[in-house]
Amino acid sequence: MSGGVDSSVTAARVAATGLRAFGITLAMWAGNRETVRDRGCCSIDAVDDARRVATALALPHYVWNLERDFEDEVVRDFEAGYAAGVTPNPCVRCNQRIKFGVLLERARAAGATHLATGHYARTGRRRSLTTLHRARDTRRDQAYVLHRLDQQQLQSAVFLLGADESKADVRAEAAALGLGTAAKPESQDLCFVDSDLRTELRLRLGGRFAPGAITDVDGTVIGEHAGLPFFTVGQRAGLGISPSRPDAAPRYVIQLLPASNTVVVGPREALRSSTIEASAVRWVAGAAPPAGTRCEAQLRAHGEPYPAQIEAGDHHEVLVRFESPVDQAAPGQSLVLYRDDEVLGGGLIRRPA
DSSP states (O other): OOSSHHHHHHHHHHHHHTOOOOEEEEEOSOTTOOOOSOOGGGOHHHHHHHHHHHHHTTOOEEEEEOHHHHIIIIIHHHHHHHHTTOOOOHHHHHIIIIIIIIHHHHHHHTTOSOEEEOOSEEEEEETTEEEEEEOSSTTTOOGGGGTTOOHHHHHTEEEOSSSSOOHHHHHHHHHHTTOTTTTOOOOOSOTTOOSOHHHHHHHHTTTSOOOEEEEETTSOEEEEESOGGGOOTTOOTTOOOOOSSTTOOOOEEEEEETTTTEEEEEOGGGGOEEEEEEEEEEETTSSOOOTTOEEEEEOSTTSOOEEEEEEEEOSSEEEEEEEEEEOOOOTTSEEEEEETTEEEEEEEEOOOO
16 A cells, blocks of 8 residues: 555455455655655655555555665665666566565565555466456556566456556545545655655765766767766757757767766667667566567557567567667666567666677
């Protein structure tokens, strides 16, 4: 129970079944930290909201502090990624390692058999396999951030909001139930970022970045950057360089080169690629689909899926070819593959050779 409307309605639906259930809210801030800002799913005020909902639903409610686990499994990976010149997605890692990792393990130890969350996604069955599917309302779909869950985790997962509901439907249901979170606004920020991302990275990565050259694709130095962590592939705004002439085409970040501490910029055409490689691959079914499998590939959490084909894949890597060149492939982000609405699996986008 994150203290938001989605997990509140999920809790209400679970309570309505009459099954023995209890609510858990995760607290992942330092014990001596004072904050009044709503920091999403792990803030102090989120705990208060979740507790009020649990009380209204007559559910026992517990707060489990997973600060150390969150720091070790999510925050350090976030920092290491940016320091290395890639763009990580902490939500993917948090769902795999914390919510359906540490939290699920502790819930099982407390007697639970399943974990119901407010994610917009669906599960299904195919013979002995549990399958993962996109939400029917694709605008709210969150299967992307769940693609690394294994069979054990998926078998314990309960997603009650992925069938037909829009966000408006969920809010209306919460209001009809008299839940105080019905009109609560959504948090769009990373839960552990207290300020803007650039400021946060400066604080967290002090001593792990340095100024360096900005070059054009031909190697010509055209400016200086403050540090690789402040750039991501595909970025256009905030490059800190002036156009060579008033009518010059916009420049985008094409590559981040940690070995030489260089930001390479160029025209949008230089971003486009027909093939993308990903490493650290996880397949929902446990095995890679055969080469030639037609699919759709999504490159960012809120991006569009593109028609593609799996050229080669195994337990470690996958090579995907797109029907038309794409330009959203930022190293460190997840490449997630779908067939119709079913999630096949995904991995971390590699830096181009």
